[in-house]
Amino acid sequence: MEKIIDENKQGDSLVLDQKKDNTRKLYIESYGCQMNFSDSEIVASILAKEGFNTTQQMEEADLVLVNTCSIREKAEQTVRKRLEAFNAVKRINPKMKVGVLGCMAERLKSKFLEEEKIVDMVVGPDAYKDLPNLVAEVDEGRDAVNVILSKEETYGDVAPVRLNSNGVSAFVSITRGCDNMCTFCVVPFTRGRERSRDPQSIIEEINDLWNRGFKEVTLLGQNVDSYLWYGGGLKKDFAKASEMQKATAINFAGLLDMVAQAQPKMRFRFSTSNPQDMTLDVIEAMAEHKNICKYIHLPVQSGSNRILNAMNRLHTREEYFELIDNIRKIIPDCAISQDMIAGFPTETEEDHQDTLSLMEYVKYDFGFMFAYSERPGTLAERKMEDDVPQDVKKRRLTEIINLQQKHSLYRTQQHLGKVEEVLIEGPSKKSDAHWMGRNTQNTVVVFPKENYKVGDFVNVKINDCTSATLIGEAVGYSDNN
Numbered sequence: 001m002e003k004i005i006d007e008n009k010q011g012d013s014l015v016l017d018q019k020k021d022n023t024r025k026l027y028i029e030s031y032g033c034q035m036n037f038s039d040s041e042i043v044a045s046i047l048a049k050e051g052f053n054t055t056q057q058m059e060e061a062d063l064v065l066v067n068t069c070s071i072r073e074k075a076e077q078t079v080r081k082r083l084e085a086f087n088a089v090k091r092i093n094p095k096m097k098v099g100v101l102g103c104m105a106e107r108l109k110s111k112f113l114e115e116e117k118i119v120d121m122v123v124g125p126d127a128y129k130d131l132p133n134l135v136a137e138v139d140e141g142r143d144a145v146n147v148i149l150s151k152e153e154t155y156g157d158v159a160p161v162r163l164n165s166n167g168v169s170a171f172v173s174i175t176r177g178c179d180n181m182c183t184f185c186v187v188p189f190t191r192g193r194e195r196s197r198d199p200q201s202i203i204e205e206i207n208d209l210w211n212r213g214f215k216e217v218t219l220l221g222q223n224v225d226s227y228l229w230y231g232g233g234l235k236k237d238f239a240k241a242s243e244m245q246k247a248t249a250i251n252f253a254g255l256l257d258m259v260a261q262a263q264p265k266m267r268f269r270f271s272t273s274n275p276q277d278m279t280l281d282v283i284e285a286m287a288e289h290k291n292i293c294k295y296i297h298l299p300v301q302s303g304s305n306r307i308l309n310a311m312n313r314l315h316t317r318e319e320y321f322e323l324i325d326n327i328r329k330i331i332p333d334c335a336i337s338q339d340m341i342a343g344f345p346t347e348t349e350e351d352h353q354d355t356l357s358l359m360e361y362v363k364y365d366f367g368f369m370f371a372y373s374e375r376p377g378t379l380a381e382r383k384m385e386d387d388v389p390q391d392v393k394k395r396r397l398t399e400i401i402n403l404q405q406k407h408s409l410y411r412t413q414q415h416l417g418k419v420e421e422v423l424i425e426g427p428s429k430k431s432d433a434h435w436m437g438r439n440t441q442n443t444v445v446v447f448p449k450e451n452y453k454v455g456d457f458v459n460v461k462i463n464d465c466t467s468a469t470l471i472g473e474a475v476g477y478s479d480n481n
Contacts, residue, residue: 024053027054027058027063028043028064028066030067031075033272034220037067037164037171038173039125043101045158058089066082069102070107070375076104083116090118098119100116100122106125106149108122121143124147124148125190154198159208160205169217169423170209172209172217173219174224177194178191180223183378184344184372184375185375186375196235206266218268218271219270219271224252224272227252228252253284256270260292263291267440272299273298273299294331299338300338300340301313302351303317303358304355310346317354336364338362340370340400344388345387367404371397412443412468415439415465417462420445420472423438424456446471452474460472460473460475
């Protein structure tokens with residue numbers, strides 16, 4: 001389960017890497033996970049070579065693309081509503097072409113052209129290098145579809161255009177796809193098998209970002225802990241690798257060590273982890289390097305062993321607790337966040353209470369919580385009855401959210417009185433007189449601007465807090481500048 005976001009709605013953002021000779025305009029909206037936003041940057045890079053510069057004004061666009069999410073029904077409904085808005089613009093500008101990208105495109109394929117008459121082009125997550133051909137098809141008045149999943153494509157050779165960038169933080173994809181086959185999840189069907197990117201190309205992209213002034217990178221993957229590079233190929237084929245390949249293979253802990261040493265002044269985050277794949281060496285690598293942020297997004301989905309088994313989550317409640325205990329022991333100040341599903345098929349009140357008791361044990365810093373949404377094609381949709389009534393789902397979700405808010409306040413209160421390093425990302429949404437940044441735990445920190453600027457690492461004394469935000473005052477630059 002991943003946070004549903006619209007990355008296009010950033011009024012103060014910058015669109016970087018515009019080419020002076022490009023004459024066509026491209027407008028992109030991204031919905032869903034951070035990987036979709038990263039993919040949109042790859043798309044913009046590919047189309048820049050075809051004469052497109054990005055614009056934030058849909059009305060002036062020659063090509064409008066929406067990068068979609070299928071993780072929940074609500075996410076798909078949001079996309080369909082946006083297509084209605086695109087249609088209104090297209091009536092005024094009939095030459096404008098509309099394309100659908102991402103997981104929703106992969107799930108629905110050519111059916112999308114039938115359901116949404118406004119759509120001219122449908123492109124799956126592994127087919128973006130075919131965009132020049134698809135755009136040419138559309139320019140000639142034909143619908144275009146490519147939703148073929150790849151076993152090799154990582155886009156490691158594409159330098160992304162940084163869309164909606166604050167010039168400080170950037171995403172770098174390290175893996176694609178997922179092999180875990182959770183019964184509620186469409187990702188394996190829309191993004192294919194796990195494959196990892198050449199670490200050298202990752203380092204090169206990070207070095208380029210540093211040279212361009214970026215200060216923080218988030219390493220992205222559907223399951224970053226499954227990162228494994230042994231010279232190419234799918235993770236599942238590692239058993240067939242030569243002894244030399246196995247001996248020199250780089251896992252996720254090794255990659256963290258490489259990036260931390262490559263740019264010791266840059267901060268690194270990663271998302272998303274899977275409890276069944278996170279190993280002690282990853283936690284130890286985080287503890288060893290100051291520039292790896294002390295924050296782990298560790299989705300659990302349920303606190304009930306019975307429900308975890310029905311979800312095909314290959315860890316138990318007890319194994320999850322052991323992992324949490326190891327994180328707390330090795331990195332005492334590490335923040336942990338969660339994904340939680342309320343009302344999975346057959347969930348009883350006892351199962352729900354198990355979830356609440358797990359939350360009490362961990363006391364997450366924050367989380368992303370949803371009522372179960374049946375997704376077409378998943379094992380849960382094919383084999384399990386969605387039998388928990390909506391009012392029960394809603395009540396259980398409310399109880400989960402209320403408990404998380406309580407824990408979030410408890411966690412932010414632990415920062416009071418401390419001096420913490422904050423990377424300034426931009427102005428506060430609520431006050432032009434204040435900066436907004438994040439500490440190593442990924443908690444938002446707000447403080448008066450004074451003479452500091454975006455991209456500065458500043459030591460901030462925390463004086464107050466809400467359940468989501470720390471409020472303080474700067475006491476000087478940190479040693480990281």
